[in-house]
Amino acid sequence: MAECRTLQELKEATWILNRDFAGESDGVVQSAFSDYCSRYAPRIHISHASVIATNLIASTDFLSLMPWLLAELLLVKDGLCVLPIRDALPDARISITHRRAVPLGAAAKCFIDATMAVIRESGNSTDPAKRRFFRAIECLLDDGETI
Numbered sequence: 001m002a003e004c005r006t007l008q009e010l011k012e013a014t015w016i017l018n019r020d021f022a023g024e025s026d027g028v029v030q031s032a033f034s035d036y037c038s039r040y041a042p043r044i045h046i047s048h049a050s051v052i053a054t055n056l057i058a059s060t061d062f063l064s065l066m067p068w069l070l071a072e073l074l075l076v077k078d079g080l081c082v083l084p085i086r087d088a089l090p091d092a093r094i095s096i097t098h099r100r101a102v103p104l105g106a107a108a109k110c111f112i113d114a115t116m117a118v119i120r121e122s123g124n125s126t127d128p129a130k131r132r133f134f135r136a137i138e139c140l141l142d143d144g145e146t147i
Contacts, residue, residue, distance in 0.1 A: 001063065007033065007087045011040040016053045016062045019046065033065065036087070054078075072129050 004010050037044070045062070047053040050070075056062050058078040066074075074080045096112060098104055104112070122134035 001061070002081050002083065004083055005086050007036040007085060008040075010036075010063065010083075010085075011042065013063045014043040014045070014061065016045045016047055016056050016064050018048055018050070018053070033087075068129075068133050072133075 001010060001013060036042070045056075047056070053064060054070075054074060057064055057074070057080065063083070071080075071082050075082065096115075098108065119134055119137055122130050123137075125131045125134065
């Protein structure tokens with residue numbers, strides 16, 4: 001499967017994922033992968049523990065979807081390969097939310113400040129893998145500022 005470049009070529013693959021994309025048809029989560037799941041009904045195992053998933057990927061022929069940073073670590077550590085799939089897959093959106101009327105505590109403010117500092121600084125890292133990963137992150141702040 002290392003030579004595959006489209007999801008169609010992976011129709012016989014077995015996957016380990018952190019969620020089941022099959023049956024997701026609303027506009028928010030509709031993607032090339034959910035379409036692939038609907039069309040080919042691949043074998044999907046669900047694991048909410050990344051350690052279990054990465055061990056299974058390293059010791060079987062399972063495939064998975066994961067952030068580039070994790071994939072690059074596994075390339076070095078376990079000798080795995082990344083399949084450069086040409087099908088468009090959705091960007092992930094991760095948010096920090098809190099109750100509107102309740103001010104953030106000191107620990108939450110510190111966490112957010114530290115996270116933002118790492119994103120800002122790592123986008124200019126001398127490590128190409130780190131720089132590529134962090135430059136792919138777009139942060140939108142409450143005041144409309146974009147990092």
